[in-house]
Amino acid sequence: MKLNQKDELLIVSSLRDAGVRVTKQRVALLYILDNAKDHPDAIELYKRASEVEPTISLATVYRTLSVLIEAKVVHRHSFEGGGARFEKAKRLHHDHIVDLNTGEVIEFNSEIIEKIQFEIAAEMGYELIHHKLELYCRKIN
Amino acid sequence: MKLNQKDELLIVSSLRDAGVRVTKQRVALLYILDNAKDHPDAIELYKRASEVEPTISLATVYRTLSVLIEAKVVHRHSFEGGGARFEKAKRLHHDHIVDLNTGEVIEFNSEIIEKIQFEIAAEMGYELIHHKLELYCRKIN
DNA sequence: TTTATCTTTGCGAATGATTATCATTTTCGT
DNA sequence: ACGAAAATGATAATCATTCGCAAAGATAAA
Numbered sequence: 001m002k003l004n005q006k007d008e009l010l011i012v013s014s015l016r017d018a019g020v021r022v023t024k025q026r027v028a029l030l031y032i033l034d035n036a037k038d039h040p041d042a043i044e045l046y047k048r049a050s051e052v053e054p055t056i057s058l059a060t061v062y063r064t065l066s067v068l069i070e071a072k073v074v075h076r077h078s079f080e081g082g083g084a085r086f087e088k089a090k091r092l093h094h095d096h097i098v099d100l101n102t103g104e105v106i107e108f109n110s111e112i113i114e115k116i117q118f119e120i121a122a123e124m125g126y127e128l129i130h131h132k133l134e135l136y137c138r139k140i141n
Numbered sequence: 142m143k144l145n146q147k148d149e150l151l152i153v154s155s156l157r158d159a160g161v162r163v164t165k166q167r168v169a170l171l172y173i174l175d176n177a178k179d180h181p182d183a184i185e186l187y188k189r190a191s192e193v194e195p196t197i198s199l200a201t202v203y204r205t206l207s208v209l210i211e212a213k214v215v216h217r218h219s220f221e222g223g224g225a226r227f228e229k230a231k232r233l234h235h236d237h238i239v240d241l242n243t244g245e246v247i248e249f250n251s252e253i254i255e256k257i258q259f260e261i262a263a264e265m266g267y268e269l270i271h272h273k274l275e276l277y278c279r280k281i282n
Numbered sequence: 283t284t285t286a287t288c289t290t291t292g293c294g295a296a297t298g299a300t301t302a303t304c305a306t307t308t309t310c311g312t
Numbered sequence: 313a314c315g316a317a318a319a320t321g322a323t324a325a326t327c328a329t330t331c332g333c334a335a336a337g338a339t340a341a342a
Contacts, residue, residue, distance in 0.1 A: 021309060023319060042299080057321045062300060064319095078219040083299060097262065100270060108265065113257055117276055120251055121238065126278035129241060132221075133274045135258055137267035162338060164290065183328075198292050203329060205290095224328060 003031050003052055018071035025060050026067075028053030030088070033074060039085040039096075039105045079105065079134060095133035144172050144193055159212035166201050167208075169194030171229070174215060180226040180237075180246045220246065220275060236274035 003011075011031050015022045032048045040048070046061045065086055068074035077085045079098050085105075094109040113133065121128035144152075152171050156163045173189045181189070187202045206227055209215035218226045220239050226246075235250040254274065262269035 021318065023308070025320075055321080059301080059322080060320060066301095076221075078221075080217075080219075097265060097267060099267070106265065108261055110257060110261055113254055116251060116254055116257075117274075120249055121276050121278050122281075124238060124247065124249060125281050126238060126240070126276070127281050129277050129279060131274070131276045133258075133272070135262050135267070135272045136270050137262050138270060140263075140266050140268050162289065164337075166291075196292080200293080200330080201291060207330095 003028075007031060014073065018068065018073045020067055020071060024053050025049070025056040026064050028056055029061060029064050030068065030073070033068075033086065033088040036087065039077060039079075039087050041083050041085050045086065077132075080136065095135070097135045097137050100136050100138050144169075148172060155214065159209065159214050161208055161212060165194050166190075166197040167205050169197055170202060170205050171209065171214070174209075174227065174229040177228065180218060180220075180228050182224050182226050186227065218273075221277065236276070238276045238278050241277050241279050 008027060008031075011027050011034065012022050014030060014034075015026055020026070028049045029045060031052060032045060036045075036048075042058070042061055042065065045065075046056070046058045049056050049061065065074060065076070069076055073089055075087055075089055077087070077096070079085060079096070082103075092109065093114070094107040095113075097106040097108060098104075099106070117131055118128050149168065149172075152168050152175065153163050155171060155175075156167055161167070169190045170186060172193060173186060177186075177189075183199070183202055183206065186206075187197070187199045190197050190202065206215060206217070210217055214230055216228055216230055218228070218237070220226060220237070223244075233250065234255070235248040236254075238247040238249060239245075240247070258272055259269050
């Protein structure tokens with residue numbers, strides 16, 4: 001597998017914007033994250049990134065994830081019953097429904113809940129920095 | 142440290158109600174959980190329970206926690222930046238504010254948010270089984 | 283209460299995820 | 313292209329959690 005020049009340029013400037021050095025391993029990993037439609041764990045990301053850039057190691061996957069999380073480019077999740085899973089941050093915030101039967105993760109967002117959260121935090125004397133809302137559900141029917 | 146007979150009876154019947162066998166290790170651990178005002182991790186629970194019942198081992202702490210979580214008597218949390226933390230389930234559900242400076246965890250609950258969550262899940266074709274809402278905040282002032 | 287069965291326990295080893303070490307290679311401003 | 317600083321792969325180390333097993337304990341029936 002190989003990524004085209006247009007994708008590469010986009011990823012490189014994302015890294016630059018995030019204020020981190022550009023390496024081929026980081027490009028590969030961020031490319032994989034950017035194109036993932038699911039919420040993979042570190043090993044899965046390692047496998048997928050290895051297809052693009054075989055020189056990447058698992059240690060670098062973890063290190064790069066930390067760097068990108070620090071730069072707010074990536075989010076880490078700890079859904080129930082498994083290890084950490086990752087996704088590229090998107091323009092607008094969203095929360096997650098976790099299907100208890102399949103493990104599938106679906107995104108949603110609610111302006112109203114976001115607003116109430118701010119109010120609750122303020123009432124209790126806190127400034128809300130970020131939050132996590134996870135709905136554990138089963139499909140109806 | 143030693144627990145009085147009244148406390149002991151209460152804990153024992155909680156365990157019976159939960160449908161699990163009663164052992165002195167389980168009594169000690171549930172007693173500690175019941176009296177904890179914070180959200181301790183497994184090691185901390187092990188330390189505290191050891192004061193009441195020195196024969197308890199860390200393996201049994203983990204095993205008992207699993208049993209009690211299965212029985213819905215205890216909840217497990219994975220707040221950002223640390224291992225699992227535990228608390229005894231209370232009558233009414235609540236969510237958590239995590240103080241990003243101190244790590245302190247404060248409880249709150251919002252009827253409105255709970256209601257909207259149900260609606261969102263339903264809209265997307267899901268039945269809401271349970272949920273987690275974590276607000277990561279900094280104190281104002 | 284004695285027995286018989288099934289469960290739980292402590293210990294220590296095993297596992298799985300993540301992080302640290304370190305010598306080497308790479309990035310990037312000059 | 314040069315050099316300082318940062319990133320990398322390989323592997324060892326760490327940390328939380330689980331497993332395997334022989335011994336001890338809990339429960340229900342007699």
